[in-house]
Amino acid sequence: MRSLICLLVLISTSLHGQKSNTYTLRTIAFYNVENLFDIKNDSLIFDDDRTPEGSYHWTHERYKTKVDHISKVLSKIGEETSKTSPDVIGLCEVENRQVIEDLIQHPNLSGKGYGIVHFDSPDARGIDVALLFKKESYLPTSFKSHRLLLFDELGERVYTRDQLVVGGLLDQEDIYFIVNHWPSRRGGEAISGPKRVRAALLNKRIIDSIQELNRKAKIISMGDLNDDPTDNSLKNILKTKGKPQQLDSLGLYNPMEKLYRKGIGSLAYRDKWNLFDQFFMTSNLINADKTELTFWKAGIYAPSFLRTQKGKYKGYPLRTYSGGSYTGGYSDHFPSYIFLIKRMTP
Numbered sequence: 001m002r003s004l005i006c007l008l009v010l011i012s013t014s015l016h017g018q019k020s021n022t023y024t025l026r027t028i029a030f031y032n033v034e035n036l037f038d039i040k041n042d043s044l045i046f047d048d049d050r051t052p053e054g055s056y057h058w059t060h061e062r063y064k065t066k067v068d069h070i071s072k073v074l075s076k077i078g079e080e081t082s083k084t085s086p087d088v089i090g091l092c093e094v095e096n097r098q099v100i101e102d103l104i105q106h107p108n109l110s111g112k113g114y115g116i117v118h119f120d121s122p123d124a125r126g127i128d129v130a131l132l133f134k135k136e137s138y139l140p141t142s143f144k145s146h147r148l149l150l151f152d153e154l155g156e157r158v159y160t161r162d163q164l165v166v167g168g169l170l171d172q173e174d175i176y177f178i179v180n181h182w183p184s185r186r187g188g189e190a191i192s193g194p195k196r197v198r199a200a201l202l203n204k205r206i207i208d209s210i211q212e213l214n215r216k217a218k219i220i221s222m223g224d225l226n227d228d229p230t231d232n233s234l235k236n237i238l239k240t241k242g243k244p245q246q247l248d249s250l251g252l253y254n255p256m257e258k259l260y261r262k263g264i265g266s267l268a269y270r271d272k273w274n275l276f277d278q279f280f281m282t283s284n285l286i287n288a289d290k291t292e293l294t295f296w297k298a299g300i301y302a303p304s305f306l307r308t309q310k311g312k313y314k315g316y317p318l319r320t321y322s323g324g325s326y327t328g329g330y331s332d333h334f335p336s337y338i339f340l341i342k343r344m345t346p
Contacts, residue, residue, distance in 0.1 A: 023341040024341065026088075026340040027082045027086040028279070029078065029088070030179075030222040030278075031073065031091055033331050034333065037099070037126075038063065044126070056326070067099070067106055071103050071107075074086070076303075090130075091130045092127070092130075094128050095128070096126070100116050115132070115134075115135050116131070117164065117166050118164075122162070123159055129180065133166075138168055138175075139170075142168070143167070146162055148160055148162065161180075173218060174217045177220050178222070180223025182233070184226050197232065197237055200233035219281060220280075223277070229242065229254050229278060230257065234254060234278075239251070239252065240252045251282075252280050252281065253281055253295070254278065256278040259275060266302075268315075276333070277336040291342065294341055298337065298338045300337075306330055306334060
């Protein structure tokens with residue numbers, strides 16, 4: 001009973017003596033965990049550097065510290081408001097299912113009842129995306145991994161991460177989650193941009209196909225997009241809107257655009273903040289009746305313990321490695337999150 005009370009956090013509002021409304025609160029989070037590799041050498045991927053003998057000297061002790069740190073962060077995202085850990089969590093840069101199992105079995109998370117949806121991606125480095133969900137909050141009914149086919153200028157295949165789609169019931173409503181980790185900016189934004197356009201096109205096809213089957217389905221896409229909310233892939237391909245009043249019935253709302261325009265970011269590079277770790281969603285999560293799940297607000301989780309405390313990179317995310325040297329931090333990204341609310345009927 002106590003866990004149920006913690007899970008269904010209640011928000012009460014009262015206006016001018018009117019009867020209070022009570023809401024259920026759900027937290028959806030995303031975290032790029034920055035190279036969560038085990039210490040084993042997998043001959044099928046390029047993980048040699050992330051082994052005890054590799055250039056990063058990735059030992060069992062360092063791995064244990066990483067799992068401890070990441071599980072701590074996951075347990076605390078949104079906690080100040082929700083009083084519990086997120087109901088659903090998207091992850092990227094996990095090497096395999098075992099490292100995810102190690103995360104949810106850590107004492108920081110072991111009592112939360114998380115389940116896992118994960119597929120191995122063809123990414124050359126072996127990093128994948130995954131979805132964690134509290135079994136008492138979300139019931140997955142379908143899941144599929146969608147391959148992103150990319151080719152270089154010579155026509156050679158570029159192996160990258162799949163896009164993970166999970167459909168299911170959250171508070172008895174059809175909610176689909178898409179977990180992304182779009183191609184990086186290696187080689188420069190201009191050269192790499194077309195790859196993220198392809199990723200955005202795949203995302204759009206996925207959303208369109210879900211809506212063809214179920215026009216009422218609520219869809220939340222999340223991930224490290226390696227683009228900001230105002231970049232081409234979001235604004236011109238997916239046509240995301242940063243203001244609810246700009247939406248039509250088929251539009252996509254991106255609450256991270258408002259944060260980005262305020263100068264808020266999830267990672268920093270050369271004294272510039274980017275907001276790559278994003279959420280965008282179908283308009284029926286914005287314009288819904290309050291007796292249905294409805295978007296409330298978005299944020300970046302960036303407490304002081306996740307930040308570098310001094311030196312050149314003061315205020316930046318505290319990384320596991322910096323300049324090739326082990327710093328024992330968390331990740332080069334801050335997590336992002338959104339809150340959904342639903343008015344409880346008497």
